[in-house]
Amino acid sequence: MANVSVASVSRALNGHGGVTAETQQRIREVAARLRYVPHSAARSLITRRTHTIGALLPDLHGAFFSELIRGIDLAARARGLHLLVSSSHGDAEEAATALRAMQGRVDGFLVMTPHADEAFIEQNMPTPTPAVLINTHVPGHRHAVVDIDDRGGARAMVQHLVDHGRRRIVFIAGPEANNDVRERENGYREALEANGLGANQLIINGDFSEESGFRAAQAILGMNPRPDAIFAANDMMAIGCLSALAEAGVNVPGDIAVGGFDDIPMARYVSPPLSTVRVRIAELGETAMERLAQMIESGEDMVVPPRHVAGTELVVRASCGGSAPSRRRHAPPTGA
Amino acid sequence: MANVSVASVSRALNGHGGVTAETQQRIREVAARLRYVPHSAARSLITRRTHTIGALLPDLHGAFFSELIRGIDLAARARGLHLLVSSSHGDAEEAATALRAMQGRVDGFLVMTPHADEAFIEQNMPTPTPAVLINTHVPGHRHAVVDIDDRGGARAMVQHLVDHGRRRIVFIAGPEANNDVRERENGYREALEANGLGANQLIINGDFSEESGFRAAQAILGMNPRPDAIFAANDMMAIGCLSALAEAGVNVPGDIAVGGFDDIPMARYVSPPLSTVRVRIAELGETAMERLAQMIESGEDMVVPPRHVAGTELVVRASCGGSAPSRRRHAPPTGA
DNA sequence: AACCCCCATGAAAACGTTTACGTTCCGCGC
DNA sequence: GCGCGGAACGTAAACGTTTTCATGGGGGTT
Known part of the structure; x- marks a missing residue:
């Protein structure tokens, strides 16, 4: 202590006023000298604020989440x-546990999980805590929602093809439960229909893995008549x-054009460079975080911001045989 | 309340005994029905445990940190x-701030930052808090250290070349401040000397970016006599x-062999597939986390585990012209 | 039948802040 | 000169747990 009460210390360090500039100065000096740091738990206890937000993600693996976390952190x-942060490795039960464990430890939630259907939300999200749902099409109005424009991106890719x-465009879908995939498939369908090609829908199931893409392509090569383009639900x-x-000696894009989705860093480096749909993932995370902060600050009469949809961007490279590849060899991929 | 005092509730929920199985059962039921969750701040206040660990990383960008966080999280x-988690975007001051901000909020630190020299540690790491330094060659004995065997990995690659x-092997270094790079360079040197090639040291500076690798290679093409192998300090x-x-029409590995370090996912997909040194990053994170947990549990008379060095693994692919590429086309890269 | 010990339970202190509420002191106006 | 207002600061309550200590009751032993 520096000849002063705890109350004054609190006031001095928080700068709420009610204390002379001089004593504030003195207290701060002493605090610095003593390497004093306020006990955050005690502070949270009385303030009911933790200044912490909890991010629940389906996984922490891969470029997507890396980018997302980066945006959120920023x-x-x-x-x-x-x-x-916490990952809910696939299991819905695990996600619920993680959510409960964060309860009370955070001022708000950032939730992205395939298990976040309405019942899950209802069951596991404490009403008073602000939350932003990322990429989760739940109609509820109690939580803010931030989405990727999967549908628009897919439409753009198909339209480009x-x-x-291209007329016989195959879509390689992903895991059925996945919202993104459903929306990408919807976009694919809409684009075909908009061009009077509604009857040409060709859909093969995959599971997001490179392997499943490989098998899908083999299946496609056996189709008759042979498709002239492949649109995969993700880059892998x-x-x-x-x-x-390549193994089958089929020319890309001459015989078959190929398009992906995500614009993972690798997409630029495969041969031929992969046309794809870029999602500004870090931006998505930032937006979600901003919304959440806004909700938290709004306090009692919480305002839930309207749904936000993060735009996508068609990245044309050699694999889709469009115009000359826009890839400049040594420009770093924007936003990556 | 369920006809019982707060003390009993505490005992029932924590399972410390001192309460009948029957009442414990009853209390738990009521708690579940009321969706009661203990206030973690209050608990931390008295327990002096947060059950949280803080990870300070230099950045959250890229495959490396994604993997690292994944291992830690696991x-x-x-x-x-x-x-x-917190990233200290480059700046040492920022790292210090982040560390201070986590102070008291966590039971232990996982620190990986290029700024973690001895003075930094001394200044910013509160002595009583357990900490594990990742990939940071600080001699101090107050904190545990977990490292990558950069030197061994580099030696293996050079030896292979x-x-x-190969006789004229160029090493492309990275940012000077970086510990990994220094060690990789040491490994390079050691391997050359061990083979009586100590006089053939050829080192070019880079900065870890693809761009700098590109420029380095151009410089190398101008050298006379021309080197017959390039070992870059990282894959990018x-x-x-x-x-x-490729642009210069030089055959790889015929004219010049190329090796990298990290085994980023992309390495398998470039042309020719890149030989590199794999680091089991997730394992590194897991080990660090385990050490930290161990230190935290050991309590007062904290035992600091000995330095741990995560092994590396030479991954031979086509770019170094060694034996037939060991890459099997559709096996997922192990650990990625 | 009396005593003792142990176990389940309750009461209360403690953790380290913030904040509402007093208290003191100073300066100013009447 | 007296009173009054306001600013600076101190006192103490409150936050929600855990844990120590006290209390009571039941069962076993002598």
Whole structure:
């Protein structure tokens, strides 16, 4: 102590006023000298604020989540918030457990999980805690929602293929439970229908793995008449396709054009470079975090911001045989 | 309340005994019905345990950190610990701030930052808090250290190149401040000397970016006599080399062999597939986390485990012209 | 039948803050 | 000169747990 009561210390360090500039100065000096740090638990106990937000993600693996976390972290630290991460490895029960474990430890949730259907939300999300649902099409109005424009991106890709003369476009789907996939498939369908090709729907199931893309391409090569384009629901499957096609001696994009989704860093490096749909993932995370911060600050009469949809961007490279590849060899991929 | 005092509730929920099985049962039922969750701040206040560990990383970008966090998360959740992440974007001051901000909020630190020299540690790490330093060559004995065997990995790669007849091997270094790079360079040197090639040291500086690898390769092409192998301190630079060499019409590995370090996912997909040194990153994170948990549990008379060095693994693919590429086309890369 | 010990339970202190509420002191106006 | 207002600061309550200690009751032993 520096000849002063705990109350004054609190006031001095929090800068709430009610204390002379001089004593504030003195207290701060002493605090620094003593390497005093306020006990955050005690503070949280009385303040009911933890200055921490909890992120529940389906997995922490791969470029997607890396980018997402990065965006979230960026926005969080800009606001002086801490980030508590947790992955819910596939299992819905595990996700619920993780959510419960974070309960009370955080001021708000950032939730992205395939298990987040309405019942799950209802059951496991404490009403008073603000939450932003990422990429989760739940109609509820109690939580904010931030989505990727999967449908629009898929439409753009298919439209591009159609514009360049492709007519028999196969879509390689992903795991059925996945919302993104459903939306990408919807976009595929809409684009075909918009071009009077509704009857040409060709859908093969995959599971997001390179392997499944490889197998899908083999199946496609056996189809008659042979398709002239493949649109995979993600880049890894598209890359699997490229392998299979190369192995079979099929020319890409001459014989078959290939498009993916995500624009993972690798997409630029495969041969031929993969056309794909870029999602500004870090931006998605930032937006979600910003929304959440806003909800938290709004306090009692919480305002739930309207649904936000993160745009996508068609990245044309050699694999889809469109215009000259827009890939400049040594420009770093934007946003990556 | 269920006809019982707060003390009994505490005992029932924590299972410390001192309460009838019957009442414990009853209390738990009521708690579940009321969706009661203990206030973690209050608990931390008295327990002086947060059940949270703080991870300070230099960045959250890219495959490396994605893997690292994944490993950490895995080990953390296996022990029921929460994970607070923070990136210290480059700046040492920022790292210090982040560390201070986590102070008191966590039971232990996982620190990986290029700024973690001795002074930094001394200044910013609160002595009583357990900490594990990842990939940080600080001699202090107060903290545990977990490292990558950069030197051994580099030696293995260079030895492999020498074994296959290469004699003029260029090393492309990374940012000077980086510990990994220094060690990789040491390994390079040691391997050359061990083979009586100590006089053939050829080192070019890079900065870990693809671009710098590209430029380095151009420089190398101008050297006389021309080197017959390139060993880049990381995969991205190696990939930049491949681009430059392909552009110049140089045959890889015929004219020049190329090796990288990290085994990023992309390494398998470039052309030719890149030989590299794999680091089991997730394992590194897991080990670090386990050590930390061990230190935390050991309590007052904290035992600091001895330095642990995560092994590396030479991954031979086509780019180094060794034996037939060991890459099986559709086996998923192990550990990725 | 009396005593003792142990176990289940309750009461209360403690953890380290924030904040509402007093208290003191100073300066100013009447 | 007296009173009054306001600013600076101290006192103490409150936050929700855990844990120590006290209390009571039941069962076993002598």
